[in-house]
Amino acid sequence: SSKATPDLSQTAPIIEWVEKTGETSIRSVIKPTAEAISSIPELSNLSQDEQYMYICTTKSFNSDTSRYSLSDCSLKNPTTLDYSRETKYYYSVEYMSYNHQNQKIYSARNHGNTEVFQIVGATKSISTQTTNGVRYAVNVYSLSCVTLTGMELEIDKSDKGLYQGTDDYGTTYYYRGNVKNNNVYFARFYWQIVRINGDGSIRLMYNGTEKNATSTKQSINNRPYQFNSKYNNPAYVGYMYGNPDGTTFDEVHTNTSSSTIKIAVDSWYKTNIEDKGYRSYISTTVGFCGDRSLYSNSGGDGVQLNKNTYFGAYGRYISNTAQFTCPEPNRDLYTVSSSSLGNKALTYPVGLITYDEMVFAGIDGRHINKLSWIYSMFHTWTMSPSTFDAGNGAGGEFNETSVGALSINTITSERNARPVINLKSDVKITGGTGTANDPYVIKTN
Secondary structure, three states, X not given: OOEOOOOOOOOOOEEEEEEEEXXXXXXXXXEEOHHHHHHOHHHOOOOHHHHOEEEEEEEEEEOOOOEEEEEXXXXXXXXXXXXXXXXXXXXXXXXXXXXXXXXXXXXXXXXXXXXXXXXXXXXXXXXXXXXXXXXXXXXXXXXXXXXXXXXXXXXXXXXXXXXXXXXOOEEEEEEEOOOOOOEEEEOOEEEEEEEEOOOOOEEEEEOOOOOOOOHHHHOHHHOEEEOOOOOOOHHHHOXXXXXXXXXXXXXXXXXXEEOHHHHHHHHHHHHHHHOOOOHHHEXXXXXXXXXXXXXXXXXXXXXXXXXXXXXXXXHHHHHOOOOOOOOOHHHHEEOEOOOOOOOOOXXXXXXXXXXXXXXXXXXXXOOOOOOXXXXXXXXXXEEEEEEEEOOOOEEEEEEEOOOOOEEEXXXXXXXXXXXXXXXXXXXXXXXXXXXXXXXXXXXXX
């Protein structure tokens, strides 16, 4: 039997984290030289101290989220520090990036993460680096580091199983938590059952060409993809999009052109499902929600380039909520032309997982969860827009990260593409128990 509505402010399963000290390894951080900062126009926003690293002397660990926070930080030369003293030195992430809005290179860093590094020794060499076509001299800091991370302990196993919700077609039943019996073999590929749709069809997410696939092997063609190669307009956050030069929301977000990832997914589907004779097993009724509704607190309107726009899934991310129903189905529920609902814009009945389906499966943006069935060892795209960042001039999409949390990434980033399809409700199972090593086998002849 199915379960009631879960607490979406918690992951499934609920996890407690403890600190874990890893091995010592060599890591590199690259910063521009003092001369480059003085002479390269694209580096002119940097102070001379940016030739050094952002290093901290205090850390704390959150056992709920497995995240470290670093404090008491400043730009320091790691090669001049005394590592034999009681003071400890830490860093998290630091690299050079490019701001497309002001056309300047800047130091990207954070004050903590799911893993941080304690520096125990450092050397420096000089090299060159190219950032967005700009070549400049750099200091290469080779750091001897101890990796500090978290180890997960499953403290509540009662929340796994089949839950009940409502989608655009009726009552849906979805898998949540550390379940082990939702694996399927169909059309010579492995899949995972996301949920039973409201019309009884079975929603599957691609899981590779071999059992227990991991990393990019869970993506089509064993490689990651950009969500979209175009980034500098709110239009490009859509699975499909309209005229980026339009002056109204409908003009910008109508379903005329396909995103980079949709082109890849459609091509894969045509080659491996349509052309191989598996079309008759696929439901063409149910759609895939790429929600472009506006978050009520959004400053932007989904058209302007000079204001941040926050889309519907971002609002649910902020409020710890999720929903299967599509807020604007006539525009954002991607369906084929024969469907009775949705935008009828798809050529093939295939899409991607959504932010909301990830949350209902047990993943969120505040915790780290590698035990939910939906966890992937490599970043995975959803089809849920999150933001248009006017400062960076780039669209953002939700994705599941390799540490098992939902995050927002620029749409030109490369992430796994894991197609989602819907099997007809009357398909036959010829064997299997649903485990990863013994998946349900769908009869296809």
